[in-house]
Amino acid sequence: MSVGALGWGILGFGWVARDYAAPAIAASGGRLAAVADPDPQARQAGAALGARTYEGIAALLADPGVDAIYVATPNHLHRAGVEAAAAAGKPVLCEKPMAATLADAEAMASAIRAAAIPYGTAFDQRHHPAHAAMRTAIAAGAIGTVTAIRIVYACWVDAGFATDNWRADPMRAGGGAMMDLAPHGLDLVDFLAGGPLMEVAAMTQRRVQPYAVDDGAILIGRTAGGVLAQLHIAYNCPEGLPRRRLEVVGSTGQLLAENTMGQVAGGEVWHLDGATGARRPLPVPDAQLSPFTRQMTAFAQHLRTPDITFELARDLHTMRLLHRAYGGTAA
Ligand SMILES: NC(=O)c1ccc[n+]([C@@H]2O[C@H](COP(=O)([O-])OP(=O)(O)OC[C@H]3O[C@@H](n4cnc5c(N)ncnc54)[C@H](O)[C@@H]3O)[C@@H](O)[C@H]2O)c1
Incomplete structure (x- = not known):
């Protein structure tokens, strides 16, 4: 080097x-x-x-x-x-x-x-400052025992999305909206629940876009510890609708992130009190630091001192979950 x-x-x-x-x-x-x-x-x-x-x-x-x-x-x-x-x-x-x-x-x-x-697989969402703050809050007991994670991650990808829209080609993409967007959610569940989903099931749709891959999916799953997860991902959701939402529900409260999922910093995160329903903003250190910058910094650090920020076995497990979600049984 x-x-x-x-x-x-x-x-x-x-x-x-x-x-x-x-x-x-x-x-x-x-x-x-x-x-x-x-x-x-x-x-x-x-x-x-x-x-x-x-x-x-x-x-x-x-x-x-x-x-x-x-x-x-x-x-x-x-x-x-x-x-x-x-x-x-x-x-x-x-x-x-x-x-x-x-x-x-x-x-x-x-x-x-x-x-x-x-x-390392480039799961930039685990490097998003808002998601890092949520993980810290969960570890500190801010919402009690985590019971469920609900994610909406949607966008609009039509056939003309790019000059060469390989995302709509089953061979080059390997799938559709679920292959593209669900990995982020699956990795985030692992990051926030403190362990990966062990069981997963999904239903896909080809509902709006005229191409040969799925344009939407809903996945459900459960971690070894019993946390339930639900992901709605889509290529068929127009811009004006809410498209990026992450909820972590616990026995004493809830964390809610809106417009954090994606390539850039920002968005809003709230803590909801389980007794009163009162909502207050969750403080996010370095809130405007790009998740990609944090990711590149973390990878350089990982090369100096290897840690579990990047882990091949975890990423392979995520691929197995995706495979199973598409109906594969080999894993
Ligand atoms: N983490 C994220 O938020 C995020 C966002 C977008 C894309 N991605 C991922 O990044 C990858 C690229 O996506 P994109 O949207 O930038 O696609 P893109 O089509 O914009 O870019 C792909 C590039 O690869 C080049 N390419 C094609 N064949 C090549 C070859 N044999 N050798 C070298 N380069 C070659 C193309 O010419 C093109 O410039 C995908 O795997 C996608 O899933 C991740």
């Missing part, structure tokens, strides 16, 4: 990499060393930020200024990116979902373990 700021190489310099990860790398004290993307416009955007640019992963991995790789390609290409990084011995932060299929995720896990590289 080079001395000084962590040098990042980004594989796939599209929307999330350009708009959120690259600024977060700079804000976290890291360095955007290089990007690799077959799209000339994406490479141009990387070059404009001072990054060296390549068409593919091999050159990115050979760049001596690249200490760690951030994989932000469409889902079906996560596996190839992570396996190549593992073969080169480079740490990887890979966007969610871990892969387009459980089989790909299992193969990635084998490669990561064989190479013994640090790995």
